[in-house]
Amino acid sequence: MSLEDEELLKWLGIKPGKQKAINEVTYYTCLKMLAETMGKLPLKFYKTEGEGRVRADPDAGIGLLMNRPNPVMTPATFWTTIEANCQHYGNGFAWIQTVYIKKGKYGGEYKIKSFWPMQSDCVQVIMDDTGLFGNAGKLYYRYSDPKTGKTYTFSQENVLHFKTWCSFDGIMGKSVQDILRTTVDGLGESQNYLNNLYKQGLTASMVLQYTGDLDPKLRKKLQEEYTELMSGPKNVGKVVPVPIGLTLQPLNIKLTDAQFYELKKYTSLQIAGAFGIKPNQINDYEKSSYANSETQQLAFLVDTMLYRLTQYEQEINYKCLAEKQRIAGYFTKFNEKALLRTDAKTQMDVIKTAVNNGIYTPNEARSLLDYPAKEGGEVLIVNGNYVPLTKVGAAYQKKGSEEEGQQ
Structure with a gap:
């Protein structure tokens, strides 16, 4: 982008450069809704008995996930962090920290010590196709810890890997911001335009007409002088003197004529729909009533969260339970009834x-x-x-x- 193009965008109220998706309010609200929903669902431990199930006493590993995944995080914080990373980057990761316990003379076993979320943008997933690490076809996770600067490599058994529904290889998920980048960026630019309009005191841009030709330096000085006189809330309502030979002509681009509100609202609903968020959850109550909102909450559980919960439960049951526990009928399950109070x-x-x-x-x-x-x-x-x-x-x-x- 040239310097002239950047100046033109600034003049039009559009901030040049890459926008962060999380700075857009609809995107942020959807991310917040999904992450907080995941964080407020308690994890339970059950055992299958006959055709039903009964509550069971959790082992050490599951007990950590239910009560304190690591010394500095509550379960709500832990799951909220995982889901926020998953939705924002497409994948969420948690390191299963284990310790070796000696048992007898001829061997031992590992015990889960804690669970730690990993920042998704610092994780590189590697497929060992050739058996370089001794196990062909397995995944390995390289994590560059931003706090210590060190790089660690974990095998797939030691990492809980959660992904979005959108995955074309079954290994890595795609995020909404990656798939709908132009839509998310467009909504962010519309907010930048509105912010810039507020800064200008809701005054439209103007064209300054003059007779003759001016030196570029004088022209720029004249432009700066009138910009200072007419922009900003403090200058709203001021009388601006215009010398003979100069004419100020406003560029009346009305938000109503451009259907700014309607387009912004429609784009917001599109982004919310991509996340699986219902209109009432982004404060759109135009076609909602109390009964309708309750129905939308049930639809949110069935259409959006049920898949998320199933994926989480399957990953936890496979990597945090021993095979003999799974065969005996033990399993974990999130209590989705917390959403239906x-x-x-x-x-x-x-x-x-x-x-x-x-x-x-x-x-x-x-x-x-x-x-x-x-x-x-x-x-x-x-x-x-x-x-x-x-x-x-x-x-x-x-x-x-x-x-x-x-x-």
Whole structure:
């Protein structure tokens, strides 16, 4: 880009140079929504029993993910950081730090000590096609730690790797900012234009007409003088003297004529749609009501977060659980019900219905409300008038037989 082009862009209110996607409010809001949603979902540990599942006591590794992944991060901070890196760069990484534990005379085992997020822009993923490291077809992760300046290489077993849905090789994910760069940049430039318009006191650019020819230095000096007189909020409403032979002609480019608001809103909805974010989540309530917002929240869980949670759970179960644990039916699962919390009345109606129909025990219902368990509350209860499907109508058949016998 030439110097003249840069000057022209500045004059038009467009800041030249590469814009950071995260500086655009819609992009930032979508990133915040996905990262915070991931951070507020608690991780649970279960064991399969028959056709159902029961809560199980986590081992040391899973216990870290549930309570304190590393000495300086809570689980909410840890998962929020991973998801923010994943959405912004297309991939999220976490190093599984292990320690060697001696066990007997002939061998030992490794124990998970902590989990550390890695900045995605500092990670290089290498595929060992030729078996250079002894295992052909495996992935290795080279991490240049920005804090220490050192470079580390980890095998794929020691790294949790999460990616976006968009991956053309199944290994590396693509981010929204990479795929929709022109759209994201365009929305950022529209905000820059609006900011520059505010700085000018919402005064449009003008053309200064004069008769004759001026030296370039005099012309530039004249331009600077009138720019200083007419730009900025402090100069709004000022009377500007114009010498004989000079004419000021405003360039009335109205935002309404350019449909600035409509285009900006449409572009924002496009970016939100690419992230899987619903309109009400970026504060667009134009076509939303209370009931509609609740429906959109459910759609956000099903359409967007369910895939994210499934990918996270599969990666954790494979790399943080031993094979014998997986065979025995142990698994981790995020509690997605945290997204579907309703108002107190609706919540109470749902719990009451579940208890009365033998789905929850009274103590399980009390646990959902953060109340302590009570004696005798571990028994499922149902209405005494209920009968099994196989015995529906049995009472009438018995009554009919008795009447026939009396005759």
